[in-house]
Amino acid sequence: MTSSSPVGGPDGDGRGRDGERLPRPPAFAFPAQTWREIAHLLANLLVGIVCFVFSLVWLTVGLGLAVTVVGLPLLAVGLRCSRALGRFERYRARGLLSMRIDEPSPLPHQPGSGFLGRLWTNLRDPVGWRATLYALIRLPWSVVTFAITLTSLFVAWPVLPWIARGLTHVDRAMVRGLLFPSDELERRIAELESDRGTVVDTAAADLRRIERDLHDGAQARLVALAMGLGLAKEKLEEDPEAAAKMVDEAHGEVKLALQELRDLARGIHPAILTDRGLGPALSALSARCTVPVKVTVELPERPAAAIEGIAYFTVSELLQNISKHSGAHTAEIELWRADNRLLIQVRDDGRGGAATDRGSGLSGLAERLGSVDGLFAVDSPPGGPTAVTAELPWHHRTGPAAGAAVARSRRSGRSG
Incomplete structure (x- = not known):
């Protein structure tokens, strides 16, 4: 008795029922992404050795010489180089692991800070230190991934795609944890420094x-x-x-x-603002304006003191602009709260044409409000009318950013 093969399937010698030999699937017909992951895992060993040795050498020598005049500059140079190695690793992760990674913010440039200031900025670079930590902990993992991938490539190739995917998931997690830019944190640090x-x-x-x-x-x-x-x-x-x-x-x-x-x-700082809040303070401010001003304040409670100061001096500068430049006959101020934001709108029926992109006082206002997570918008077509809208957080962190914004607003309000 002879056995029959399944319909359309090969017989014992690899032929179909019609006698033609069916092609075998190629042994290494993996998707392109799998091959990129395999290439990444095999390259890990060489890259890991280079990065580990470099990081260990500069870190050991720099810390050992930290008590001398050359130790700290050497550490700063090493951190700069670690930044470059981190950039290379992000490039490799984009190309081989198909990860979307933005580059971190550059080191803040502070004109006039001198050599010691620049040195201290480099030594506190979180991006460089994270890249150094990545280089130091990657080597043991690189040895493991290289051995497993090379062995699977010749012994366990049918399950190699799953092995490669699992190993590269660990690589992706390490890249996300140490090489991804923490933009918000770095932006805050740079902002606080400034x-x-x-x-x-x-x-x-x-x-x-x-x-x-x-x-x-x-x-x-x-x-x-x-x-x-x-x-x-x-x-x-x-x-x-x-x-x-x-x-x-x-x-x-x-x-x-x-x-x-x-x-x-x-x-x-006006005493009336401290004692009675924005409503009475802005009413007293508008009484000194050369243009009749209507003030409408609808605030269920008082915002943070720093925000009150910024709002007061912002309106003060806008009223001075109206008096000096707008040619308006009437103006109006409105303040209200929307969710957790303080909104301010100052309107006038003047000639219009105001803008924030001409190096004017309005551009300075936009910058100052932006430093405390505020927004600033100007709608002023030629011929008028003009409407300026400012938005501020109801409560804001107390610190240099809020204090600086109040101070700058106060100075502009006096000099406008």
């Missing part, structure tokens, strides 16, 4: 301005007042009328000095 310098510069400028205003303004008036009162005292007995006239003049000087001190204090 804002810290801005806070220092702003504080120094404010101190110089206060000193100048006191010296040239209130102090000069008080000196003149003291001299006038001294002369009036001398004339009190021999010429009472002249003395009385000089006292009247001194009284006027006192009023002017008090007004200058109030203006100076208002420029630092």
Whole structure:
């Protein structure tokens, strides 16, 4: 008795029922992605050895010489090179593992920071340190993956695609954990570094301005007042009328000095804003505008103090722009809360044409609001009307960014 093969299937000698030999599937007919993963795993050993040796050498020598003048610069150079090795590994992961990886932010450039400042920036580079850690822990895994992949390629090739996929999943996890850019964290670090310098510069400028205003303004008036009162005292007995006239003049000087001190204090931080909030503060601010202003404030509660300050000085600068440049007849201010945001809109019926892309004060406002996660939009077609909308977080972290934004807004509000 002879056995029959299944319909359409090969018989015992590999032929079909019609007598033609059927082609065998090629032994290594793997998808292209599988071959890329295999290439990645086989290359791991050489790349891992090079990166491990380099990282171990510069790290050991740099730390060993850290007490000398060459140790810290050597560490900084090593971290720069580790950044480059991390860039190469990301390139390899994109090409062979089909991963989508963005490059991390470059090291922040701080003009005028000097050699020590740049050195400290390099030594604190999180991207370089993560790339170094990746190079050090990758070598043992590279040895394992190379041995398994090479063995499977000649012994267990039918299951090699699954082996390669499993091994490269571990590689992908390591790349995500150590080589993916943490953009938000790095952006915050760079922002805080920048804002810290801005806070220092702003504080120094404010101190110089206060000193100048006191010296040239209130102090000069008080000196003149003291001299006038001294002369009036001398004339009190021999010429009472002249003395009385000089006292009247001194009284006027006192009023002017008090007004200058109030203006100076208002420029630092208006007391009405601290005591009563944005509604009354903006009403008092609009009363000093040369254009009639309608103020509408619908806030169920007060936002964070830093946000109040930014909002106040933002509106102050916008009102000064309206007074000086818009040619408007009326203006309107609206404040309201939407979810966890404070929204401000300032409108006027002036000539329009305002923009944030011409190096104007509006571009500075947009930058300052952006530093505290705010938004700034200008709608000002030629011929008007103009509507400026600002959006701020209701609560914001307290720190250099918020403090710097308040300080910069305050200075712009005074100088606008």
